[in-house]
Amino acid sequence: MTQNVICRISNITKTFPGVTALKNITIEIERGRVHAVVGENGAGKSTLMNILSGVYHADEGTVEFEGVPVSFDQPRAANLAGIAMIHQELSLAQHMSAAENIFEGRMPKNKLGFINRKKMYRDCENLLSRLGVTHINPKTLVKNLSVSEMQLLEIVKALSLEARMLIMDEPTSSLTAGEIDFLLEIVGKLRNEGVATLYISHKLEEVMYIADTITVLRDGQHIATKAKAEMDEKTMINLMVGRDFNKMVHRDYMTGYEKRTPLLEVQNLSDMNGRVRNVSFNLYPGEVLGLTGLVGAGRTELLQSVFGAQRIKSGTILMNGKRVVIKHPRDAIDLGMGLIPEGRKLQGLFLKMPVEDNMIMVYLRRLCNKLGLIKKGKTRDLVVEYVDKLAIKTPSVHQIVNNLSGGNQQKTIVARWLMNDPKILLMDEPTHGIDIGAKAEIYRIIDELSKSGVSVILLSSELPEVLSLCDRIMVMHHGEIRGILSHDEADQVKIMSFTLEKAEIASA
Numbered sequence: 001m002t003q004n005v006i007c008r009i010s011n012i013t014k015t016f017p018g019v020t021a022l023k024n025i026t027i028e029i030e031r032g033r034v035h036a037v038v039g040e041n042g043a044g045k046s047t048l049m050n051i052l053s054g055v056y057h058a059d060e061g062t063v064e065f066e067g068v069p070v071s072f073d074q075p076r077a078a079n080l081a082g083i084a085m086i087h088q089e090l091s092l093a094q095h096m097s098a099a100e101n102i103f104e105g106r107m108p109k110n111k112l113g114f115i116n117r118k119k120m121y122r123d124c125e126n127l128l129s130r131l132g133v134t135h136i137n138p139k140t141l142v143k144n145l146s147v148s149e150m151q152l153l154e155i156v157k158a159l160s161l162e163a164r165m166l167i168m169d170e171p172t173s174s175l176t177a178g179e180i181d182f183l184l185e186i187v188g189k190l191r192n193e194g195v196a197t198l199y200i201s202h203k204l205e206e207v208m209y210i211a212d213t214i215t216v217l218r219d220g221q222h223i224a225t226k227a228k229a230e231m232d233e234k235t236m237i238n239l240m241v242g243r244d245f246n247k248m249v250h251r252d253y254m255t256g257y258e259k260r261t262p263l264l265e266v267q268n269l270s271d272m273n274g275r276v277r278n279v280s281f282n283l284y285p286g287e288v289l290g291l292t293g294l295v296g297a298g299r300t301e302l303l304q305s306v307f308g309a310q311r312i313k314s315g316t317i318l319m320n321g322k323r324v325v326i327k328h329p330r331d332a333i334d335l336g337m338g339l340i341p342e343g344r345k346l347q348g349l350f351l352k353m354p355v356e357d358n359m360i361m362v363y364l365r366r367l368c369n370k371l372g373l374i375k376k377g378k379t380r381d382l383v384v385e386y387v388d389k390l391a392i393k394t395p396s397v398h399q400i401v402n403n404l405s406g407g408n409q410q411k412t413i414v415a416r417w418l419m420n421d422p423k424i425l426l427m428d429e430p431t432h433g434i435d436i437g438a439k440a441e442i443y444r445i446i447d448e449l450s451k452s453g454v455s456v457i458l459l460s461s462e463l464p465e466v467l468s469l470c471d472r473i474m475v476m477h478h479g480e481i482r483g484i485l486s487h488d489e490a491d492q493v494k495i496m497s498f499t500l501e502k503a504e505i506a507s508a
Contacts, residue, residue: 006031006165006196007052007083012061014047016403019395021047022220025061029165032194034187036201036211039240040435042393042405043217045200049167052198053085054078066164084158085167092142092150099124099138102157127156131186148179155186165196170433172206184210202435204233216240241437251288251447253487254471260284261321263455264424266306269315275301277479279315283424283455288446290470291459294499298479299459300342303426306457307332307339333362338417342428342459344406348413351402355394356383358401358412363419386415391441407438414445425449428459443469463492475499 007029014022022044029035037045050056052063054072063070065081072078075085092101099120100107108116108123124138133152142150151171158166168187172180187197187210201207207214214231216223216239223239254260262282269279275298283289291299304310306317308326317324319335326332329339341347350358360367360379367379383397390411394404401412410430417425427446431439446456446469460466466473473485475498482498 004030006066008064009048009052010062010064012048012051012058012063014044014051014056014059017395019403020220022051022058025217025220025222027215027222027225029196029198030213031164031196032191033212034191034197034199034210035213035215036199036207037215037217038201038204038207038236039217039223040405040407040437042219042408043240043435044220045217046169047220048217049085049169049198049200052078052165053083053167079161079163082162082164083167084161084163084165085169086151086154086158086171087169092153094143095141097139097141098136098145098153101142101153102127102160123160124156127160128152130159131156131189133186146179148183151183152186155190163195165198166190167198167200169200170202171199172201172203180206202433204236204436207236208233218242237436240435251450251469254284254287257284262318263320264306265316265318265321267316267318269302269305269317270313271301271305272311272313273301275479276305279476279479279481281474281481281484283457285455286450286453287472288450288456288458288470290466290473291457291476292461292463292466292473292495293476293482297476297499299476300428301479302476303339303428303457303459307337307426309339333420336421336423337426338362338420338422338424339426340410340413340417340428340430342432344409344413345402349401349409352400354398355387355392355401355404355412356380356397359383359386359397359415359419362416382419386419390415390418390445405438407434407441410434410438411441414442418445418449422454424455424457426457426459429461430458431460431462431465463495466490466495467492 005028009025009027012022012025025044025048037048039045047056051058054075054077057071065083070081072081093104096104102124103120108119110116121138128134128136128138131152133156136145136149136152142153145153155166172183184206187199190197199207199211208228208231211228213225213227214236215225216236218240263285264283267280270277279302291302293299301310305312306326308329308331317326324335326335332339345351356379360383367374367382369375380397387394387397392408392411392415394408401409404412414430430442446458449456458466458470467490471487473490473495475482475485475495477499485494
């Protein structure tokens with residue numbers, strides 16, 4: 001192994017029942033470099049990282065770390081060797097302090113065997129200072145930290161383990177623009193300290209900014225590894241999907257609103273938690289209505305309030321001009337609404353159940369006979385129809401949904417609601433954490449829903465997404481609607497102006 005190569009992956013193959021996740025993967029990772037790994041969901045990125053971090057065993061092939069062949073049977077063994085992984089779903093203990101999380105299982109002790117908290121807090125502070133993080137108090141409970149601060153803690157924990165290679169899986173997926181900038185600055189500092197970083201991200205502009213080397217995986221195979229100077233976003237996308245790919249969305253945008261009758265009218269809506277304040281808007285048949293704003297603006301809470309998943313304090317909801325009462329999601333479902341939540345694993349899926357069972361949850365009553373027994377044949381035909389219609393990649397409808405890639409999990413949730421023939425579909429960050437190919441499928445579905453007369457409220461933090469997909473765009477700020485822009489007048493500058501603290505000046 002050459003002196004600058006810290007990790008060599010040679011001919012790694014990994015199979016799961018019905019799926020070859022990795023096939024003969026060979027990659028070299030260098031010290032003090034940011035090595036990005038990109039690919040569609042299901043390309044094998046997470047499987048490869050889980051092998052390197054001791055979660056999975058490879059079926060074939062070898063891994064050398066610092067010139068020594070390694071095969072880890074658990075993540076702790078990888079940590080001791082100098083490899084640490086920060087997963088997309090953070091694993092910190094919420095009711096422990098920042099310092100306790102960093103030194104969990106190895107807290108310093110005094111001569112009497114008691115935890116030396118003074119030393120633990122001091123060591124934690126030194127590690128935070130090493131990365132230029134001065135705003136996190138070592139004594140603060142993790143539950144009181146933001147997502148970005150939790151990410152930083154995970155990095156500090158890895159440094160405390162003296163990790164020489166850090167694996168980061170979608171580290172910025174839940175962060176704001178300012179938090180992303182700070183995190184990328186931290187990654188740059190680690191590079192300068194000689195730490196190798198394996199960086200998985202679907203945000204290709206981010207990859208082009210931070211990476212030194214880029215590896216593309218597709219369908220479990222190594223497609224290319226190139227220096228950043230030899231790559232651009234279009235090249236990456238084409239390598240990822242195996243064909244020329246046009247990422248622009250083309251829709252026939254809605255006009256002539258003055259002649260249209262609203263399907264849904266929300267008037268002066270406020271929720272019990274004060275996250276939604278006096279919100280009013282209309283939604284028209286076949287409209288794609290965008291909902292954006294900064295994280296914490298009350299966007300998710302607004303969708304949940306309309307859907308009955310959050311208690312309403314005041315306000316009125318009308319459908320087809322008639323007042324409706326929605327106290328529970330079942331009320332919304334009976335009225336023809338569906339909600340695709342942001343947290344698909346926590347709120348959208350039954351992870352240990354098969355694809356089939358996840359898909360029929362809402363439609364279940366209509367698949368039962370008079371005795372309440374499920375009609376197996378009808379169920380199977382319906383599920384297979386939607387697997388084909390949405391191009392869900394699964395070896396079987398009996399596959400446990402947790403074994404699917406993120407994009408195919410998301411499409412399983414979409415299928416659940418399409419099966420129920422909704423009039424209104426509320427979509428909360430539907431392309432969050434999924435690859436460019438799966439995004440294109442979601443975009444196609446949204447366009448087809450609109451053409452069939454289904455109304456969509458699309459909550460998204462990605463401005464290019466709402467600008468290309470939506471007929472109108474609502475911008476929220478501190479629980480209020482700051483502005484509603486038509487497709488023709490909307491641009492990133494106008495949208496961002498509504499998110500400023502003095503937005504009333506911008507909107508005057």
